[in-house]
Amino acid sequence: MPTDSPTDSPTDTHCPYCSFQCGITLVAGSRPATLQPQEDFPTNRGGLCSKGWNATELLDHPDRLLTPLVRAVPGDRSSALRPATWDEALGRVVDGITASQQRYGRDSIGVFGGGGLTNEKAYSLGKFARVALRTAMIDYNGRFCMSSSATAGNKAFGVDRGMPFPVSDIGETAAILLVGANPADTMPPAMQWFDAGRAAGAQHIVVDPRRTSTAQGASVHLRPTPGTDLALANGLLHLAIREGYVDQAYIDARTTGFAAVRAGVRSFWPDRVERITGIAVDDLRRTVQILAEAPSAMILTARGAEQHSNGTDTAQAFINLALALGLPGKPFSGYGTITGQGNGQGGREHGQKADQLPGYRRLDDPAARAHVAAVWGIDPAELPRPGKSAFEMLDAIGTPDGVRVLMVMASNLVVSAPDANRVADRLAALDLLVVSDIFLSETAARADVVLPTAQWAEEEGTMTNFEGRVIHRRQALPPPAGVLDDLQLMIELARRLDRGQYFSADPRTVFDELRRASAGGIADYAGISYERIDAEQGVFWPCPTDEHPGTPRMFLERFPTPDGRARFIRVEHRDPAEMPDADYPFALTTGRLLTQYQSGTQTRRNNARMVPDPCVQLHPDLARGQGIGAGDIVEVRTRRGAARFRAQLDDGIRRDTVFVPFHWGGASNANTLTLAALDPYSRMPEFKVCAAALERVGDSDDTHLLQQVPERPVAVTARRPTRPPSTAARVRSPSRPQSTSPITSSTSKGSRMHTKNRFLQGIYAFTGQGIDKPAVLHADLTYLVPDGSVAQALYFRGGNTSDELVVAVLMRDGVPMRYFPIGAKSDVHIPLRVVEDMEGGTAVELYLAAPDGVSGTVVLDLGLVEV
Numbered sequence: 001m002p003t004d005s006p007t008d009s010p011t012d013t014h015c016p017y018c019s020f021q022c023g024i025t026l027v028a029g030s031r032p033a034t035l036q037p038q039e040d041f042p043t044n045r046g047g048l049c050s051k052g053w054n055a056t057e058l059l060d061h062p063d064r065l066l067t068p069l070v071r072a073v074p075g076d077r078s079s080a081l082r083p084a085t086w087d088e089a090l091g092r093v094v095d096g097i098t099a100s101q102q103r104y105g106r107d108s109i110g111v112f113g114g115g116g117l118t119n120e121k122a123y124s125l126g127k128f129a130r131v132a133l134r135t136a137m138i139d140y141n142g143r144f145c146m147s148s149s150a151t152a153g154n155k156a157f158g159v160d161r162g163m164p165f166p167v168s169d170i171g172e173t174a175a176i177l178l179v180g181a182n183p184a185d186t187m188p189p190a191m192q193w194f195d196a197g198r199a200a201g202a203q204h205i206v207v208d209p210r211r212t213s214t215a216q217g218a219s220v221h222l223r224p225t226p227g228t229d230l231a232l233a234n235g236l237l238h239l240a241i242r243e244g245y246v247d248q249a250y251i252d253a254r255t256t257g258f259a260a261v262r263a264g265v266r267s268f269w270p271d272r273v274e275r276i277t278g279i280a281v282d283d284l285r286r287t288v289q290i291l292a293e294a295p296s297a298m299i300l301t302a303r304g305a306e307q308h309s310n311g312t313d314t315a316q317a318f319i320n321l322a323l324a325l326g327l328p329g330k331p332f333s334g335y336g337t338i339t340g341q342g343n344g345q346g347g348r349e350h351g352q353k354a355d356q357l358p359g360y361r362r363l364d365d366p367a368a369r370a371h372v373a374a375v376w377g378i379d380p381a382e383l384p385r386p387g388k389s390a391f392e393m394l395d396a397i398g399t400p401d402g403v404r405v406l407m408v409m410a411s412n413l414v415v416s417a418p419d420a421n422r423v424a425d426r427l428a429a430l431d432l433l434v435v436s437d438i439f440l441s442e443t444a445a446r447a448d449v450v451l452p453t454a455q456w457a458e459e460e461g462t463m464t465n466f467e468g469r470v471i472h473r474r475q476a477l478p479p480p481a482g483v484l485d486d487l488q489l490m491i492e493l494a495r496r497l498d499r500g501q502y503f504s505a506d507p508r509t510v511f512d513e514l515r516r517a518s519a520g521g522i523a524d525y526a527g528i529s530y531e532r533i534d535a536e537q538g539v540f541w542p543c544p545t546d547e548h549p550g551t552p553r554m555f556l557e558r559f560p561t562p563d564g565r566a567r568f569i570r571v572e573h574r575d576p577a578e579m580p581d582a583d584y585p586f587a588l589t590t591g592r593l594l595t596q597y598q599s600g601t602q603t604r605r606n607n608a609r610m611v612p613d614p615c616v617q618l619h620p621d622l623a624r625g626q627g628i629g630a631g632d633i634v635e636v637r638t639r640r641g642a643a644r645f646r647a648q649l650d651d652g653i654r655r656d657t658v659f660v661p662f663h664w665g666g667a668s669n670a671n672t673l674t675l676a677a678l679d680p681y682s683r684m685p686e687f688k689v690c691a692a693a694l695e696r697v698g699d700s701d702d703t704h705l706l707q708q709v710p711e712r713p714v715a716v717t718a719r720r721p722t723r724p725p726s727t728a729a730r731v732r733s734p735s736r737p738q739s740t741s742p743i744t745s746s747t748s749k750g751s752r753m754h755t756k757n758r759f760l761q762g763i764y765a766f767t768g769q770g771i772d773k774p775a776v777l778h779a780d781l782t783y784l785v786p787d788g789s790v791a792q793a794l795y796f797r798g799g800n801t802s803d804e805l806v807v808a809v810l811m812r813d814g815v816p817m818r819y820f821p822i823g824a825k826s827d828v829h830i831p832l833r834v835v836e837d838m839e840g841g842t843a844v845e846l847y848l849a850a851p852d853g854v855s856g857t858v859v860l861d862l863g864l865v866e867v
Contacts, residue, residue, distance in 0.1 A: 011476035012038060015052040016116075016456035017597050019162075019339035019466035020187040022048055023537075026056070028457055028476040033059050037189075042537055043167055043465065047189030051597055054606045058455060059477075061605055063439050065452035066480055074448070077428070081440075081450060086484070086492075089449050093407075094496045096432035096448075097133065100404045106134045107384070110393055110403030113140035113352040114410030115341030116598075118461030118473060119525075120510040121486045122343065123358055123517070124503065125409060126351020128490045131376055132499040136387035137403050140352040141411045143390035144418070146344050147682035148311030149301060149337035155312075155569060155681075156319045157328070158561035159522050160360065161468040161541070162345055163336040164328070164554035171196035173332040175294035176204045177287065179229060179318060180304020180688075181338050184213035185594040203290050207232065208304060209589060210617065210659055211652025220286060223654055224277040226587045226689040227576035229305045233317035234573060235273030236288050237324055238265040243285075245292035247326025254329070254559070257568035261320050264570040266801050267763050267859040269827045275797070275861060276573065278654070292325055296332040303340060304591070307687040309677040313571035320568050328566060329555035339466035341598065346464030349523040350514060354393070355386040358514060359521020368521070375517045376502060389683035391417065391676055398429030405432040409453075409486060412599035414442040416662070418685035420671040421641045421712060436489060441601045442665040454485035461507045462533065468551075469538035470528050519544065522560065576689045577677035580656070584638060584691035586622070587654075590662045590670050600663035613706060614668035616645035617659040618694075623649050631700030635710055636660060637693045641672030642710040644697065658692055667709045758783055758791065760846050761861040766806075768850025774809040774816070777848050777860075785866065787840040792832075794863045796820050799827040802856025810862065811845040812838065822858065 008029035015022040023041025027034050033056040037048040058064075068089035073079035100108045111129040113122060122140075129138035146162070153160040170176070170193040183190045191214075198204060198217065206218040207229065215221040224232055240246055241262060251258050270281040291297045299322045305314050315337065322328055322335035339345050350358040361368035363386045373380040388396060394417060396402035406427070417423040427433055427446055435444040436451040444450045460475040479485060484492065487510065491503040504510055508530060519526035527543040528550075540550040558564035580587055595612070597603045616634050618626075628634055632647045636658065644667045645660055653659060662670040675690040698705045764777045785791045793810065800806050800822040810818040822828050838844060846860055 011474050013457065013474045013476060014463060014471055015048065016055055016602075017051050017342055018187045019342060019344050020044065020190050021342060021463055021465040021471055022052055022189055024048065024052065026457055026476045028056075028059065031060060032056060033457070033476075043467070043469070044189040045192065047192055049188040050595055051603060051606075055456075057606050058438070058602055059457060061439075063605055064480070065438060065440060065450065065483075067452060067482055069450040071448050077446060077448065089451060090492060090496060092449050093432070093434050093493065096405050096434075097497070100431060104404055107136050107387070107401075108404040109133050109135045110137040110406045111135070112390070112393070112406060112408045112411055112413065113138070113347070115140065115142040115145060115344040115347040116410050117343060117347055117352075117486070118459065118463060118507070119343065119346040119350060119470070119514060120461040120507045122347045122352050123350040123514045124487055124490055124510055126356075126358070127376060128494065128503070130351075130383055131378060131502050132490070132494040132497050134382065134384060136354070136384035137393055138352065138387060139354045139390040139393055140347065141390065141413075141416055142341065142344055142348045142352065143683060144307075144416060144685060144687070145303065145340050146306075146337070146348060148306040148308070148679055148684045149315045150348060151312045151682040152315035152319060153337070156316060156323075156567050157555065157559050159554070159559075160348075161523075161554060162339040163467045164334055165332075165336065166467050166469075166540075166552050167193055169332050169553075170194060170298065171200075173197060173294075173296045173298050174202050175290050175297040176202065177207070177291055177297070177299045178204060178214065178218075179207040179299070179301045180306065181300060181302030182208065182212040182214045182591070183338065184217070186340070186592050187338075188594070203294070205287050205290060209654045209657045211650075213594075215652075220283060220290070222279050222283055222287065224279055225654070226589045226657060227308060228277040228573070230310055230314040230317045230571060231268065231273055231276040231573035232279065233314065233321050234265045234268040234571070235270065235277070235284055237261070237317075237321045238268040238273070239270060239284060239288045240292060240321065240324055241265065243288065243292070245288060246324045250326030251324065255323050255566045255568055256563070257570070258324070260570045261324075261568040263801075264572065267799055267857065268573075269799050269859075271797050271827070271829050272799070272859060272861060296330065297325065297327055298333060299327065299335045300338055302338040304589075304688060306337070307684060308689065309577050309679050309684075309686040310574055311679045311684045312681040316569050316571050320571070323566055323568055329557075329559075334555070343463045345466060345468060346462070346470070349464065350518065354389050357517075359518030359525070360523040361521045371520065372517050375513060378502075389678075391678060391685055392683065394423050394426055395676070397426040404430060405434070406430055407434045407436075408443060408447075409436045412437075412441040412443045412601050412665075414446065415599035415601075415665045415669055415671060418671055418674040418687055419640050419676040420669055420674075422676065436486060437601070439601055439605065441599070451489060452483045453489065454479040454483060459485050459507070462511060462530075464541070465538075468540050470525065470533060470541060471538045472530060472533045577686055578639075578675055578690045580691045584693045586692050586694065587657045588636065588638065588673060588690050588692035589657060589659055589688050590674060591659060593661045593663060596661065596663035598663070599665070604663065613646045613703070614661060614664045615648035617648045617650050617653050619653050619655045619657075620649045620651055621655050622658075623647060626694050626696065628694065628696045629699075632696050633698035633700075633702050633705045635695045635697045636673060637695070637713045638673040638675075638690055639713075640675070641669075642713050643668050643670060643672050644706055644708070644710060646700075646706070647696075658694065662687075667706050756866045758864040758866050759861065760844070760864075763857060763859050764848075765857050766848055766850060766855065768804075768806070768852055768854040770852045771807065771849050774807070774811075774847035774849040777846065777858075781846040781860065783844045783864065785838050785840050785842045785844065789840050789866050791838045791842070791844070791864050791866045792836075793818075793844075794865055795832055796830045796863075797828065797861040798822045799859040800856060801825060801858070802850070802854050804851050804854045806848060806850040806854075806856075806858060808858070808860055809847040809849060811847055813843050827859075
């Protein structure tokens with residue numbers, strides 16, 4: 001155990017929170033400990049946010065775990081947690097691991113890590129799973145954070161480094177498109193670089209359904225319907241091509257795949273994108289003009305765009321736009337993604353992911369397996385194959401091939417995982433749950449064994465910030481007596497499993513091994529040492545040799561792909577997995593607050609002034625329609641759960657959108673509401689949009705309701721419109737309504753509007769049978785007016801990719817009612833304000849007529865109103 005006593009000498013280190021990793025100077029000898037921001041550290045330059053200023057309060061917090069805890073009755077989680085010796089606690093862990101592997105196999109043990117672990121600990125945890133436990137089942141909470149942008153970056157550029165340029169470049173660029181990010185609240189010291197750019201005349205465009213602190217300072221604020229960012233990106237690229245803004249010389253010299261992408265965005269003409277996203281055509285045109293005409297420009301995405309079941313494709317769509325404008329690799333230009341967690345970048349590079357080895361090597365690559373196995377001193381055949389991704393591993397608990405024992409380090413799954421009630425149920429099915437943490441988090445409170453660990457100021461190691469800069473976290477004081485840090489914990493467990501010879505508890509020794517393991521990989525740290533980091537205030541990877549200067553700016557001459565070119569990849573917009581409907585009429589989205597961080601395990605214990613009640617943000621019109629006033633207690637419900645928040649009214653949010661923060665557990669656990677639909681490539685859950693309902697349950701004085709966990713609602717199955725009896729076509733609901741909220745007037749509470757929007761729309765391939773022979777395109781293009789209702793057509797929009805004129809035909813009960821010519825490689829928008837009423841029972845269809853043998857693609861969008 002460490003015995004060194006703390007001193008009053010200052011220690012240069014880094015803030016424990018976000019990926020900006022502000023440089024601070026900490027004095028931890030006299031208590032309470034104090035800190036100051038480093039004036040000369042190149043990222044924050046003396047800046048620090050409220051979270052950072054209050055970070056020292058955690059070091060002596062009365063809730064700090066100082067001894068292992070175990071259940072009074074082994075195996076009974078309803079029994080109390082009681083203090084235990086390390087020998088007893090580790091004995092229970094090892095006995096549980098051994099018994100499970102003997103009965104169910106090695107993969108019955110799972111490991112779940114975190115993006116806040118140092119590089120040394122993240123590397124050791126991946127090695128611990130594969131060498132000490134010899135299990136394939138390891139993943140980490142970064143799967144819920146950066147995985148979509150990481151997957152897209154690897155596919156397009158051959159590498160994933162969130163920001164391929166230093167943060168200082170932000171202050172030098174002339175234009176920025178910032179999508180789904182709010183750095184003014186999530187990493188305030190970074191705003192000095194955005195402010196510097198604006199002061200020099202830069203124009204910033206912010207894409208966010210809310211008017212955030214960041215959006216308030218932007219030249220343009222685009223407020224899309226949640227879940228439509230991919231359509232926005234494709235629409236911007238469509239305009240860039242149409243207006244002649246693409247950099248064809250760059251495309252020809254440095255990229256591949258543009259022809260397919262060009263063809264794919266033809267159908268995303270401005271009127272259609274406005275219909276999908278809710279963003280006016282003029283704003284789309286202005287955005288493209290700003291980006292294309294600026295001498296330098298950046299496109300930056302973050303979780304708002306990426307935490308979707310199509311998050312990888314969305315990130316790729318913005319990469320396509322950046323490549324078409326010729327931005328990556330040019331001075332003060334490019335595409336980047338803003339990492340969230342403290343070591344979100346380094347944490348995903350060195351082996352915590354289910355399919356990954358150190359250096360961003362693939363676990364299924366024989367050469368990578370051989371290289372890493374040689375560094376570890378094992379046979380490559382001993383390495384397991386890739387395992388399940390984070391949510392898939394959790395969701396398989398309790399199934400025949402699921403894990404039986406789960407070790408959790410630096411993660412609070414019960415708060416941070418999607419569909420949290422479902423995750424809690426799965427955790428309850430474990431034979432053994434082991435959690436290492438500094439506080440008794442919501443997840444630790446459910447564990448069989450809880451292991452205390454060291455905090456940020458009590459350990460040494462390296463972190464990799466969102467620029468790709470590897471920095472040095474220095475130890476300022478030892479952990480409290482009786483507390484092991486995570487490296488010590490892993491070696492103690494490894495020794496008891498007879499694998500201790502492969503591990504070290506010394507961070508510098510571990511880092512030197514990491515350097516060798518990463519050598520030659522995508523994320524090559526071979527030339528980075530503690531001494532270089534200290535001398536240079538951080539070193540940018542890749543840095544393959546001691547003589548290499550590091551790589552602050554990537555892609556200047558080539559991309560790290562086999563042919564040196566970046567890849568355009570065609571992607572298509574699709575609706576979110578769950579759309580608002582009559583029972584759950586609002587779009588729910590989640591995010592962060594200025595004063596809180598991640599699951600709130602640390603920040604909710606900080607100074608009381610930093611912990612406001614959890615609030616749900618609503619537009620005043622939406623709140624009025626639901627009978628909700630400012631400060632009222634509101635229950636938000638989805639098909640998965642319910643949570644309570646205090647109402648915060650703000651006209652800066654869309655009228656159809658509800659926003660809740662995800663920093664609380666208990667009654668205000670936002671992730672009891674979210675959806676676990678997974679991105680097919682990154683396995684990212686769809687955190688950022690689902691269908692929700694609201695109910696006022698108390699007034700502003702009923703604070704006790706925020707402490708009462710609501711009962712799970714009885715889920716209402718998503719309603720499907722009735723199909724016409726004569727066809728298999730389904731009536732299509734609006735793919736992107738500007739407002740799906742059933743707003744009622746303040747004088748007629750409970751009444752609802754009885755009009756409904758109906759749409760016949762989609763993208764269809766065709767082959768003409770003759771311009772005088774209209775033909776059915778698809779069964780989806782049929783709508784039967786319900787009995788007792790009246791319908792009227794409001795508009796028609798159409799697009800045509802072929803070289804010939806085609807004609808869409810609006811049919812009423814099988815008889816042509818209106819013809820809509822669509823020119824060759826053109827589009828049309830026709831308001832329909834004089835079309836007659838169509839009574840209940842009327843069959844409305846869209847046909848297409850084209851010259852015989854002509855093939856192409858049409859986009860059709862007929863809007864109707866049903867009364």
